[in-house]
Amino acid sequence: MGQNTVREARTRGGVRAADGRGWDDSLHEGDAAGPPRRRGGPHPRGRRGKRRVLRWVASVLSLLILGTAGAGYLYYRHLNGNLKKEELNLGDKPMVDHKVNAAGQTPLNILLIGSDARNSDANKRLGGAKKTFDGPPLADVQMLLHVSADRSNISVISMPRDTLLKMPKCTDPETGEVHPATTNLRMTNASLQRGGPGCTVATWYQLTGITIDHFMMIDFSGVVSMADAIGGVPVCVTDNVRSRNSKGEGSGLELKKGETYIKGEQALQWLRTRYGFEDGTDLARTHAQHMYMNSMVRELKKNTKLSDPNKLRKLAEAATRALTVDDRLDTVKKLYDLGEELKKVPTARITMTTMPSVPSADNNRVLPKPGEAELLFKMVGEDTPLDGKASKKQKPKVSKDPAAPDAEIGVMVQNGTYTDALGAATGRAREVTGVLTGKGFTQARADTQRNPQERTTVYFPSVDLEGDAQAVAKSLGLPLSSAKRSTDVSGVTLVVGADWRSGSTYPKSAAKDDKDKDEALKSARALNGAKADACMEVQPGFTWSD
Structure with missing residues (x-):
């Protein structure tokens, strides 16, 4: 399960380039996949690797809290010892306090980070890319999970790992090394190399201005152990699919048309699949991962997985071993309390989105899409639900208290x-x-x-x-x-x-324009957690006959 800490992984070996290899749609070192394509554009070729950490990890992280919450104080000290801790914010700008709503309630923001650390046998086997073994990891998954102040809804914004941003000044708490603020743009996943997850938090805060209360980070082996502990999850494809092309590229996923329960290596294949879904791009893979996340949420909420003592024990064990958390979220009791807050939100009020982006000059990297990315961040910062429901129900009304002259x-x-x-x-x-x-x-x-x-x-x-x-x-x-x-x-x-x-x-x-919001959410490909009939389109050329 990868017992070494991410800190140990960061301090060994040289610094890897941010565009090095990470999670891809192949389980084999020799299966080459080109750089990600943007929808509707050409497939640029180059030395860009195949790194893609599972974006579904955001849902795993939020759900594992629910599992730990159900476990209560089972093996309390043991589970506490499993947790790895790091500082919340390594930037030189303290985050501002939350603004409370009219009822005196405050929102909750958690940055979910997927590390590509290859610092254990399990991570090396799963991640491949031998050149990066024991080197400092990258933050290849970054998702902001926003819980509304009234705990009625959850919004998630994921940021593509190849987004170009300016990095803030960060100080490594262990070595004391100061990483000055950058004047040039760098890939956002490199933030993890600048002192740890606290610098990734600082980078998000500099970009969005959104106060972040906690972070939770997980690596390859943690994702797999959590997937196994959770059990099967139903997924759907519009046709028979086999993710393998004539060059041997693909995840190897093979499913029949319709719904199938997947777990273990098959789940990993689904989450890595690019060739075979929609247009074969990373955007298609992200959409498939969001479907899996929402399906997993529904499964855990509707059946008895969290009431089975044996499954619950395994889930709690896997959850705490998989996590690196901030120094304010350093005990099972605190995870329990956080889980209680998340449990208040119904599945139908969970919305998954990806930050709207545009290609950079070289077309292999992206930039936040002007206007739409800012609007999405603003909506979350202002505690506006991304599903639009609360804004209609809570439409401002003229005060019953008459105004003075x-x-x-x-x-x-x-x-x-x-x-x-x-x-x-x-x-x-x-x-x-x-x-x-x-x-x-x-x-x-x-x-x-x-x-x-x-x-x-x-x-x-x-x-x-x-x-x-x-x-x-x-x-x-x-x-x-x-x-x-x-x-x-x-x-x-x-x-x-x-x-x-x-x-x-x-x-x-x-004035706020609902049309602009709709366009931003369309660009972000918003997916509601209750959409049980979501089914991945199969890419032509990747089907097979019974």
Whole structure:
């Protein structure tokens, strides 16, 4: 099961290039697979290896918590000893505190990391690529699991391992080595080599601004042991499929049309398959992995796998041996508590997505897709469900508490227009105060405090001031949803965001557009956890007859 820690793997041998080989769709060293193709584009050739860690590991990680939760204190000390721990954040910027919702609840964000460490016999057998044995690992799977503040839904965003980003400054806690911030773009999976998983956390925080509460990391052998402990999972294909082409490339997966329960090596083949699914690209493989994840969630929730003492014992053992966790999540009791939070979310409210991306200049790497990737991150950062359900059910309503006359409403106006790229728009608090005064809000006052945020928002501390806040929002042409309750303010407080840097009229383009959200989610290929009829299309040329 790979007992060596990831830290040991990182400190042995030279540093591998981020584009080295990782998980691919073949179990054999000699089966060559070219670099991943983007949907609709050519299949570029080059020296890019076949590394692809199983993206389904995010679901495994979240589910193994449920298994551990069910185990309670079974072998408590023993299981605690199985867990490996590392620091949460190795960046030089502390993460900001969560903003609570109107009910005083906070969201929960967990970064799930799949390491390609080849630091044990099991990992070497599963991962191949002898040149990388005992070298420092890469973070080839990165998924942000967001649990909503009210625990009603879960959203998952995965980031392609070949995404190009700027890396933050990170300090290795063991060696003291300082890895300076990069000015050039590097593959995101290289973050793990810059001190450990805490640097991967720092990289995500720099990109998204989303506060991350915990990380959990798993390696090849951990994935396999978890898959075996969980048991069979049903998958579906639209036709007979055999993943092997004329050059011998492929995972070797062979299934009949329709639904089949898979586990063990066959499950591993499914999760590695690229040739034979849809158009033969990595996007197809990712989609198949998401189907497997959701199917596994449904299986564990609907049947008795977690009530069988023997299976439960195996699952708890495999879970704790497989994991490296942050120093705030370092006991089975804490995993239990986290599991209790996750168990509150129904399967139908789980949404899996992949960060929208575009090819880089060389077409072998990707960049976050402008607009759509940012919108997806913003939705998660603002605790907006990716399935769209809660946003409809919780559509803002006009307050039952009537607003006071405009001239009697006290409003504090703050400048929140600062961005890293543009800085702050000077004088915005004073300018917008003048706009409010002209509209009859004569008690509006400009505050010298700056409160950077993306969207213009009217905060109020208690329900008796909700009507007043909505009146301020309406007068400025802000959407009703921009009036939000917050315990951080003592009165109605207008924060002029980066979406309104100039002018006396709130720009219509700044309003949230459901069409843009739909496009972003379509690009992210959102998949709902309750979609039990999902079936992988089989690629022409990879079918066979009975």
